[in-house]
Amino acid sequence: MRPESRAGLERAALVLYLAAVVALTSVHDSQVLAAALGLVLILAGRQALALMRRVLVSVGPFCALVSASYAVMMAPAGRFSADYLILVNLRVAALTALTLLVVQRIKLARALGFSRGLLFVVTLATSQALTLRRVVEDYRLALKSRTLVRLGLRDRYRHSAASAARLLSKALHQSGEIALAMRARGFFDDDAPR
């Protein structure tokens, strides 16, 4: 396929994806959301199982925590709704599965090639994500190298908190540096102090 045709297809798929995201956040019917999730898994083909595993790993713990908190807060007041819980979790799962599939199948840089601004945003976000992924991996390995026995909850909490704080601070610092470097190269000339 010619590169221009490929880019056109990917752009169309991206528009469809954005429309699907709006639709999935507007639907309040568990059956429709379940069907949407099923459709995404069908589209994933032989990678459906791997996709579902990635969905569970990436949002499973978060959803479990939110669901448990909801149940603990609502049940004593008699306002617990299992239907609502299923609806919310199905929506998160469908949106996550769809996003992971799109990111896997579409080359964002090519699909957004029509806009230099969007292209810069995607490139910067990707470079930041890759850098931060390396940092997270370093934190994980550093802890592993110092772990002699199974860690207790207190140590796990301390490590997670310290890593998250360091990660946030690094991300902020890097964003500042990138913005300065972009300014130095004339990106924000319009609003530069005169």
Next chain:
Amino acid sequence: MIRLSGIRHDFPDGPRVLEDVSCAIEPGEKVLLLGANGSGKSTLLRVLSGLVTPSAGEYRYRGSPVSPAALRDRGFGRLFRREVVLLFQHPDTMIFNPSVYEEIAFGPRQLGLTDIDRRVTRWAEVFGLTEHLERPPFALSGGEKQKVCLAALLVLEPEVLLLDEPTAHLDPRSVGWLVDFLFDLKVTLVVATQNLSLAPELGERALVLGEDHRLIYDGDLAALLRDQPRLIAANLVHTHRHRHGALEHRHFHTHDWD
């Protein structure tokens, strides 16, 4: 003590970072792991510390294979993690406890040692950290953080100390201190660096990783430093123009500005 045979490693969905690396390191040796950026030095250190499982080849420590299964074994895993320690390039990566005291006590506490206070006090003294024991380690300077991390590793009295570019973030005074400290340290030492000017101060034997990720030299460091073609091949030397008054010339350098 350490035996690597035919180690190869590929990043998942990424490039090859180590190719057919074989070598042995005996107890008490001080080894410099040299190589240009991206040659695989950090990955090799991570293999040696059992954090990265090579795609192919075998790693043996004291005759036992080091593998995820072996490290899951409570006895071997604990022994290995206590005896083989790694100082990461960025000390921030390793620090997560609320005080310097807790950071140093982290390892001994896991082992249930009874003399934690004595050990922490001793190593804090060695590294000049006594006055900082109650301070959060992340509030210290880069050099002090490096010392906290070293104290946290050495408090376990390891047999093998692996250091990843230990002088990369240090000021000149801290570099001098570290060189002196490592000189007197009675452990097996593997130091990854590309700083050739410091190399002779840190060890006697060199392992050189080439840009093709193969081990291209294993031998006497002094002989390597005289072998300019090999240093050029490993991208360990640089050339630039000099001006001496009216005279201008260029030649290869083995020094570093770190």
